[in-house]
Amino acid sequence: MTTVLIKGARPYGEGDPVDVLVEDGVITDIGSLDVPDDAEVIEAGGQVLLPGFVDLHTHLREPGREDTETIATGSAAAALGGYTAVFAMANTDPVADNAVIVDHVWRRGQEAGLVDVHPVGAVTVGLKGEKLAELGTMAKSEARVKVFSDDGLCVADPLLMRRALEYSTALGVVIAQHAEEPRLTVGAQAHEGEQAARLGYTGWPASAEESIVARDCLLAEHANARLHVCHVSTSGTADILKWAKDRGTKVSAEVTPHHLLLTDERLATYDPVNKVNPPLRTESDAEKLRAALAEGVIDCVATDHAPHAVQDKDCEWSSARPGMLGLQTALSIVVETMVRTGLLDWRGVARVMSERPAEIGNLTDHGRPIEVGEPANLTLVDPDAEWTVRGAEFASIAANTPYEGMRLPGVVTATLLRGRITAREGKIAQ
Numbered sequence: 001m002t003t004v005l006i007k008g009a010r011p012y013g014e015g016d017p018v019d020v021l022v023e024d025g026v027i028t029d030i031g032s033l034d035v036p037d038d039a040e041v042i043e044a045g046g047q048v049l050l051p052g053f054v055d056l057h058t059h060l061r062e063p064g065r066e067d068t069e070t071i072a073t074g075s076a077a078a079a080l081g082g083y084t085a086v087f088a089m090a091n092t093d094p095v096a097d098n099a100v101i102v103d104h105v106w107r108r109g110q111e112a113g114l115v116d117v118h119p120v121g122a123v124t125v126g127l128k129g130e131k132l133a134e135l136g137t138m139a140k141s142e143a144r145v146k147v148f149s150d151d152g153l154c155v156a157d158p159l160l161m162r163r164a165l166e167y168s169t170a171l172g173v174v175i176a177q178h179a180e181e182p183r184l185t186v187g188a189q190a191h192e193g194e195q196a197a198r199l200g201y202t203g204w205p206a207s208a209e210e211s212i213v214a215r216d217c218l219l220a221e222h223a224n225a226r227l228h229v230c231h232v233s234t235s236g237t238a239d240i241l242k243w244a245k246d247r248g249t250k251v252s253a254e255v256t257p258h259h260l261l262l263t264d265e266r267l268a269t270y271d272p273v274n275k276v277n278p279p280l281r282t283e284s285d286a287e288k289l290r291a292a293l294a295e296g297v298i299d300c301v302a303t304d305h306a307p308h309a310v311q312d313k314d315c316e317w318s319s320a321r322p323g324m325l326g327l328q329t330a331l332s333i334v335v336e337t338m339v340r341t342g343l344l345d346w347r348g349v350a351r352v353m354s355e356r357p358a359e360i361g362n363l364t365d366h367g368r369p370i371e372v373g374e375p376a377n378l379t380l381v382d383p384d385a386e387w388t389v390r391g392a393e394f395a396s397i398a399a400n401t402p403y404e405g406m407r408l409p410g411v412v413t414a415t416l417l418r419g420r421i422t423a424r425e426g427k428i429a430q
C-alpha cells in the first residue's frame, strides 16, 4: 500500500490550498490533514492540482521505428508532460490493425507503467483504405480498443467510412478521422496561401479538410454514430463543427497545441521542424481555433506527438516527414494560448486536457473529479513558473520540437498514476 499526501494544493486552481490524501490509488481524504507516518509528502505550495491529462492522439513509434520513440520513452515523455493516459495511433510498422499488435502495445504500456497506453486500432487493413480491419476482434481483445483511426491517412472512401461508423455504434467505440481529401492534397507541402505561394510550395487547401469533415458529419448523423475529428486546423472546420453540433450530430473534435499557437509565418524559416500534417495555417485560423476550444465547439486538446529521426527532419522541406513532438510542451502551450489570454480558467484546462478526452476515448478511470473515492490520476502544475524548451533534454528519443529555445509558462511538477508518483520535478520517479 502506498500513501501520498499532497500538501497545500489548489484543486482546479480554486479556493484556499487543501491537503489531498491518496491511499492505494484512491483519493481518501481532502482537507487540513496530518501527515501519516508512512506517507510520501509532496509540498505543493499552492500549486494547481488537476486530473491527470489524457492524450487522444499520440504517435509512439513501436513497433517499427524504435529509433525515434518507444512505448517506454513515449510513456516517460507523457508522464513528464502531466499525462496519465495516452492513445497510441495505429500507423506503426506493422500497422496496429489486429488483436496481436494492439495487445502487444497495451502490454508494453503496462510494463512501462508510467501512463495507460491505449492502442488505437486501424480502421482499414494496413491503413490501405480498401477493406475494414477486424474492429470487433480488437474491441474485444485484452487491449479493449476504444478508438479506431487510420490517422496519417484519411478514410477517404465514403462507403467504407459509412460502414466503419455503422460498426462503431454496435461496438460502442469511436472512429477518429484524419480529415484530408487525398485528391486535394497531392504533393501538398504547406497551407495553401500567401506563404506557400511565395516559396513555391504546393498548397494543402483548407477545403481538403473541411470537405471531409462536412461529409463525415453527415455520414455520422445518418448512421447515428459518433465521430471524432482529429487535429482541426481551419476556421471553416470550426464553423462546420458548430453547425453539426447544433443539429445534434454526435461529433467531437480535437485541436493540437501547435495549431493554437503557430502559423504558416514559420515557413519563412525553411526549417522542416515546422512541417506538419495538417499544416500550420494562418493567424485568423489559430484565433478561431482558440475561440472554438474556449466555447466547446472543439472539445479538447490532443498533442499529435509525432517523433521523427534527425535524417527525416534535417533535410530539404519537400523530403522531410510531417509531424512534431508535443507531449512535454502541451500544457505550457495551452497556458500560453488559453490561460494567459483569459480564454480558459483551470477548470477549463481540466476539461480540455483531461475530462473531455477521457469521455471521448471511453475511459472511465481518467478525467474524474478530484473527490474522495475517485482514482488518484493527478497532475500538479506550477502556474507561475517558466522554463526554456530544449529538445535534447526531452524523454523522447527524437528532438523535433518547434518550440526549441522558447521560454514557456506553466511547469508540471508532479504526476500520479493510480496514486503512484510517475514524475516529479521534471524527472521520472520509479
Ligand SMILES: NC(=O)N[C@@H](CC(=O)O)C(=O)O
Pocket: 059, 091, 151, 152, 153, 178, 275, 276, 277, 278, 304, 306, 307, 321, 322, 323, 324
Ligand atoms: N501529424 C503529422 O504530421 N504526422 C503524423 C501523422 C498524422 O497525424 O497525420 C505522423 O505519424 O508522423
Ligand SMILES: [Zn+2]
Pocket: 151, 152, 153, 178, 230, 231, 277, 278
Ligand atoms: Zn493525422
Ligand SMILES: [Zn+2]
Pocket: 057, 059, 089, 151, 152, 304, 306
Ligand atoms: Zn497523428
